[in-house]
Amino acid sequence: MKTFKDALQRLRHLLPGERLLIDPAHLAAYESDGLTAFAVTPRAVVIAETSQEIIETVRICHDTGIPFVARGSGTSLSGGSLPHSDGIIIALNRMDRILEIDPRQRIAVVQPGTINLAVSVAARSHGLQFAPDPSSGQVCTIGGNIAFNAGGAHCLKYGMTSNHVLGIKAVTAEGTVIELGNRSTESTGPDLTGIFCGSEGLFGIALEITLRLVPKPECFHTVFASYDSLQKAGDAVSQIIASRMLPGALEIMDKLAIEAAEAAVGAGYPRDSEAVLIVELEGTSAQVEHDRNRLSGLLDDSGADVIHVAGDDLERERIWKGRKSAFSAVGRLSPDFIVQDGVVPRRLLGKALRKIQEIARQHKVRVANVFHAGDGNLHPLIMxxxxxxxxxxxxxxxxxxxxxxxxxxxxxxxxxxxxGMEKRAFLGNMYSEDDINLMHRVRRGFDPKEIANRGKMFPSGEAPSLSLYGLHPLEKKGIISRE
Amino acid sequence: MVIPHGNLTKAALVSMDADKKIVPVDMTQLRGILNYDPDEFVFTALAGTPVSEISKTLAEHGQFLPFDPPFSSSGATLGGTVAAGLNGPGQFRYGGVRDFIIGVKFIDGAGQKLKGGGKVVKNSAGFDFPKLFVGSLGRLGILYELTFKVFPAPQAYMTLSFNPGNIQSALDTACLLAGSSLEPFAIDIVPPGRLEIRIGGNEKANESTAGLIEKCAGFPASRMTGQMESETWDKLRDFKWAQEEFLIKVALNPSLLCELDNILEKIEASRHYSAAGNVAYISTERNNLLFIDDTLKKMKLSGVALRGDLEYPRLGWHPARKAETKIQSAMDREGKFLPL
Incomplete structure (x- = not known):
């Protein structure tokens, strides 16, 4: 493997020893991400501290043809940051500076290793927030959020990560620095920022990201309602949507998920119910006041057994804590699990849930369900x-x-x-061969040697050698959770 | 080479060369809503469908296009709105066309039918071609079918007009309100120093929000509701104020607004600012074009001409051009579309 030796030699010139890991004991920490079923040992890990180091590392990889995987906190649930067995990991955790918060323009400029939640924390004193709120927000990084276009519980109203990224300075897999978008919510020319988001790391690595911040809502109204069937909870969602309200979040949990969440954090959900619906209204107090009366009427007529309104911020937090920790809590019921995040049209949610239970019975596995009901985004957790x-x-x-x-x-x-790794065999369910070929061509425009996150997203991707692995260590500790 | 077009409401984006080497592809007959499911907040329509037709259908179900498409009453089509990457004043509340487009079908230079995105409101599978086509100026492919997410429309609107008197004060107030939790739908600045704030929601809630907005601004406002209110915004969306040959859009940010406005004032160009200082529209004569292009380059701002006869519509600073070229060569191997 002369090329790898060449690459390593050049990397040694670039980085001090403690930031170029090659010792198997050190590499082990990077073997897996949030898709814990798989593990691959990389050849080396570069711990970057500056944009220039990232650029140089990418150039070395391009010159030598060594594949690289950019990695933040390694929370990808689709195996997006799984290493390549012939390649290196470029770890971005230390690239975690918030370079600028401009409250007047409502933007933040951050490095890719910045923790998602840190952006909202930094913006809080200005009454602003970064809207995308994946459940792993305490740990996951903006770079990863961009690569996989992360979502969260508030996507129906606020959209995904890509809707909150205005500009990206990136290094392509060829080692060229490109600037996409700008500091405005408007742009001219094709929306390259838009296509860079969700490109699964196949174009290169984001170095500096300009994020859109939004004002924190003046007030919240958070309610949970419990039901004796999932169908009733689903019907309540349809009623809310049909009533012209636009809630910030609409979430449903099934019996198994409720039990687990209760055991873990005691959110106050009734344990004997088949489904819990969480609805959160937000906005100006005048508008929320108006909507809460309508919501209350709808829920009263929806056949709910218990309706509980959060009386204060603490209670609201507890309701959300239960929801956000549901999946790691389900981990208590099973040593391992796979989480899917497929989407169905909202009106078919009830049918989809019945079908999931059928499929589970066929395969003799238990499945818990937590889902973003407002946008039809399922999260069956297969134990x-x-x-x-x-x-x-x-x-x-x-x-x-x-x-x-x-x-x-x-x-x-x-x-x-x-x-990522997980669903690449299914990309063809959504796109034709011609569509996928076009994606290949666009990728090769930025990465002719296909070294950036090689093996991900594309159905025919070269498979890294996989081995079975257990739960993510952070997940075991309950620090991160799957949504 | 081909250039797709709709009703030519943004004619500067459609080069019609005299020697007919560029073939215009008229999309206006490819029209109609293919599917609209109000419960899903989603519709699919053919590219030549006028946005006014879509707005009308959505309104029957209490829904709307939150990006507030411009040139609606002049016949703007859905495909043209996407290709031009245009948002109306109402984009301030929920976002622009990029935030609501979720699926595209298009024809590439080889005549292949291709697609990107999907038909559900949330989807992160495959590259986000729907967003890429926003602002693509008809130069990456011919869009023929588009799918959008929509939202419930506010029950009523109210507009508050402030007159702080100069551009700096108007901008300061605009930024203050933009960063507040009062959720305005539109924040437009009309030189020399007027501010138009549009709010939406339940009528009673609007009354109370209006009071809070006045308090936050520190000025009394004149209030407008009903038909006159909606006509005010219709006129703005149709650029009735822009009388000169050229209409230029500039992606702006509030920090540079006053500087740009001073320069434009000197050359007596009419202008209007929207989205709390995130976009400028300039109406001007041909003799100012070079100067504006140069000014935008110096200020690192990008622009595009929407109206007026020009060989190439883009002005100012375009740092992403290298990346755009890469994408265009990947998407149009036959070179059937005009260079970006």
Whole structure:
């Protein structure tokens, strides 16, 4: 492997020893991401501290043809930051500076390793926030949010990460620095910022990102309602949508998820219910006051067993904590799990949930459900025990059937986690060979040697050698969660 | 070479050369809403569908296009609005066309039918071609079918007019309100120093929000509701104020607004600012074009001409051109579209 030796030699000139990891013990920490079923050991890890180091590292990779994977906190649920066995990891955690917050223009300029939540924390004193709020917001980084176009619980109203990115300075996989977008919410010319977001790291690495900040709503009205059937909860969502309200969030959890969340954080959800619906209204107090009366009437007529309104911020936080920790809490019920994030048209949610239970029975696996009901984004959590031979395969077969169901219903294979490693076999469910060839060509425009995140997203991608792995260490500690 | 076009409301984007080497592709007959499901907040329509037709259909179900498409009453089509990347004043509340487009079908230079995105409101599978086509100026492919997310429309609107008197005060107030939690739908600045704030929601809520906006601004406002109110914005969306040959859009940011405005004042160009200082529209004569182009370059601002006879519509600073060329060569191998 002369080329790798060449690359390593050049990297040694570029970086001090403690920031170029080659010792297997050090590399082990980078073997896996949020898709914990798989692990691959990279050849080396570069811990970058400056944009110039990233640019130089990418140039070395391009010259030598060594694949690289950019990695923030490694929380990707689609295996997006899984290493390549012949390649290196470029770790961006130390590129975590917020370079600028401009409250007048309502923008933040950040480095890619900046933690998602840190942006909102920094903007808070100006009454502003960064709207995308994935459940892993305490840990996941903006670079990763951009690569996989991360979502969260408030996407119906606010959109995804890409809707909040105005400009990106990036290095392409060829080592060229490009500037996309600007500091305005407007642009001229094709929206390259838009296509860079969600490109799954296949074009290159974002170095500096200009984010749009939005004012924090003046007031919130957060309610949960419990039901004796998922159908009733789903019908309530349809009623709310039909009433011309635009809630900030509409979330449903099923029985298994409720039990787990209650055991973990005690959010106050009734344990004996089949479904809990969380509705959050937000906006000016005058508008929320008006909408809350309508909402209250709708929920009263929706057949709910218990309706509970958060009386203060603490209670609101508790309701959300239950929701956001639901999946890691389900981890208590099973040593391993796979989470899907397919999307179905909202009106088919009830049908989709029944079908998921059917599929689960067929495969003899348990599935818990938490989903963004407002935008039809499912999150079936498929439980298996990785120590039992064939269990992972069984879980994967169940997951595959669920993904298929989503596209059969006219939906998407992924709402917010991206295709990554996990769903690349299904990209063809949504796009023709010609469509996918076009994606290949666009990618090669920025990465002719296909070294940036090689093996991800494309169906025919070269598979890194995989091995079975357990839960993500941070997940075991309950620090991060899957949404 | 080909250039697709609709009703030519942004004629500067459609080069009609005298020697007919560029073939215009008239999309206006490819019209109609193919699917609209109000419960899903989604519709799909053919590219030549007038946006006014779509707005009308949505309004029957209490929904609207939150990006507030310009030139609506002049016949703007959905495809043209996307290709031009144009948003109306109402974009301030929920975002622009890029924030609501979720799926595209298009024809490439080889005549292949291709697609990007999907038909559900949330989707992160594959490259986001729908966004890429926003502002693509008909030069990356011929859009023929588009899918959008829509929102419930506010029950009523109210407009508050402030007259701080000069551009700096108008901008200061605009920024103050833009950063507040009062959720205005539109924040437009009309030189020399007027500010138009549009709010939307339940009528009673609007009354109370209007009071808070006046308090926040520190000025009394004149209030407008009903038909006169909506006509005011219709006129703005149709650029009735812009009388000169050329109409130019500039992607701006509030920090540079006053500087740009001073320069434009000196050459007596009419202008209007929208989205709390994030976009400028300039109406001017041909003899100012070079100067404006040069000014934009110096200020690192990008612009595009929407009206007026020009060989190439883009003005000012375009740092992404290198990347655009890469994308264009990947998408148009046959060279059937005009260079970006």
């Amino acid at each position: 298996y025990d990785g120590r039992v031979e064939g269990a992972l395969e069984q879980g994967e077969a169940c997951a595959a059937q669920i993904v298929q169901m989503c596209t059969d219903m006219g939906g998407s294979i992924t709402g917010e986690h991206g295709v």
